[in-house]
Amino acid sequence: MGDRSSIEPFSATLKHFRTIRGFSAAALARRLGIDPSYISHLEAGRERGSSDLIRRMDRELEAAGALWNAWKDDDGEPLPAETPEETPASTGVLVLEDEACLTYADGTYHLRMRRLLRNVGSEPVTRYLVRIAVDRYPGEPERSNALYRARPLTWDELRLEAHCGKEAMGWTVKHDRDAFKEIWLTFANDQARFPLYPDQEAEITYTYTVSGDKWGPWFQRAVRVPTSELSVTLAFPTALDPTVWGTETSLTADFAPLRTQPVRTIDGDQTIFSWSTREPQLHARYRLEWRLKTLHTAESESETVNAIPPSAAMAGAGIVQEGDPLLHTTARRFDLPSEADEATRVVGELLDAIERVRQLHTFGKGMGIAACQIGIDRAAAVVIPPNPGAEPIVLLNPAIAETAAESDEQYEGCLSYFDVRGLVPRPLSVVVAHTDLDGTPRLTRYEQGLARLVLHEVDHLHGTLYRDRMLPGTDPIPVEEYRGTGRTWNYR
Structure with missing residues (x-):
């Protein structure tokens, strides 16, 4: 949605270098000492990252400055070389007072922002x-x-409503995405223009609302322009027994507790938490989080009833769903080693998809994914064994060379129709012919549960789904009736 021009170059460059260097999002995060979810936010354009982090990424991925050059400012121009002590090119605005007031009532969050601005520039x-x-x-x-x-x-x-003093402010959309908006508030409306001239001050306010089922239990303030005083007030119904805490981070320090604790007061049926700081460091971020005990219990029960269906969640993570012709197509083989770069790219995409779906479900039996399931018509699959720390199994151009006569039936699931589980007979042992990136042919034997995982993915690459393997008269069961989630398959 909207104009992503200022974010896509960096996001695409980060993903490109991460993939060609063979890093999963989790592996890169471990190297950088940050949470893996932050890599996902960066690649989705939901975070920009600090200059220090971008430089570290550039070095870690041996990008030779490509990441730094792709890191754009809000106007699409390359950022200057910046140190934590330096202030970016002045916008001419100083924020004298920055006040945020967040109120939760009747299942909705209401936010009111107030800023007292001074034009310290020349325009x-x-x-x-x-x-x-x-x-x-x-x-x-x-x-x-x-x-x-x-x-x-x-x-x-x-x-959204915005005012400068008593005048309504106009606004234009800069970015419009599913969970992120950027707006230029203009010092003008249909009847008048009221620019902020040098040495003048003006108070601007804006308000908006977000339903509780779309707002998480956190509120963050980022200091993007010089600010003299920043304050946050959170108001919750006392009946919800609210608890609030906070963290801060900057270009020179990782997450740490707020230096001062939010002050808690009671006002009628409201519990109010207030926090403030003076002369906050430029680029610092202050994050307040909360727990609403009664609400948490109610939401948990509601989410159990109204949760996003598993297949919808997988579709949201980029997994091709049942009904797509690609799931019934034999995948194109790689010509190796001449297509080694393409094969590496596809494997990187598969590893990224695995990271996404593992955020949605616990795979006690291990898991696998084939290229057709992420919309790529190539003969590649990745299998993650169930034992912690095991290396992913990468299969290029796989085909079944030999199967054992002994078999058993176990329930399987498929990311492409994850709302059900099916009882599938599989051989207890299998030998798979596959190819290394350098073109070397391989034969590898897999046993029991690992054999089942590998056979499932090889079937995908030949247009076969596990439903095609089920015995006549056997139907899949709803996932709600399945009792083996999070546990390994049972072998004697």
Whole structure:
């Protein structure tokens, strides 16, 4: 949705170098000492990252400056070489007071922002940039992405209003995505223009609302322009027994507790938490989080009933769903080693998809994914064994060379129709012919559960689904009736 021109170059460059260097999102995050979900946010354009982090990524991925050069500012121009002590090119605006007031009532969050601005530059200021970002499930980016793909944040529900003093401010959309909006508030409306001239001050306010099922239990303030004082007030019904805590981070420090604790007061049936800081460091981020005990219990019960169906969640994570002709097509083989780069790219895409779906489900039996399931018509699959720490099994141009006579029946699931599980007979042992990137042919034997996983994926690459393997008269069962989730298959 909307104009992604200022984000796509960096996001695409990061993903490109991560893939060709053979890093999964989790592996790169471990190298950088950050949460894996942050890599997903960067590649989705939901975070920009700090200059220090981008430089570290550039070095780690041996990108020779490509990542840094792709990291654009909001106007699409390359950022200057910046140190944590340096201030970016001045916009001419100083924020004297930055006040945020977030209230939760009747299942909806209401936000009121107030800023007292001073023009300390030499030119009139005619617009001011505002960002709105939501994340229902922080730490579970693919779960949030699936939610917002199905139910994007809309302008109608936001009901955005903005004023400069008593004058209504106009606004134009800069970015419009499922869970992220950027707006230029303009010092003008249909009847008048009221730019902020040098040495003048002006108070701007804007308000919007977000339903509780789209807003996560957090609120973050980022210091993007010089600010003298920043304050946040959170108000919750006392009946929900609210608890609030906070963290801060900057270009020079990782996440740490807020230096001062939010102050808690009771006002009638409201519990109010107030926090403030003076002269916050440029580029610092202050994050307040909360737990609403009664609400949490109610939401958990509601989510059990109204949760996104498993297949819809997988579709939201980019998995091709049943009905797509690609699932019934024999995949094109790689010509190796001449197509080694293409094969490496496809395997990287498969590993990325695995990271996404593992955010949505616990795979106690291990898991696998074939290229056709992410919309790629090539003969590649990846299998993740069930034992922790095991290396992924990469299969290029796989074909079944030999199967054991002994077999058994076990329930299987498929990411392409994840709402059901089916009882499937499979050989207890299999030998697979496959090819290395350098063109070397291989024969590898797999036993029991690993054989089942490998056979499932090889079938995918030949247009066969596990339903095609089920015995006549046997039907899949709804996932709600299956009792083996999170556990390994049973072998004597």
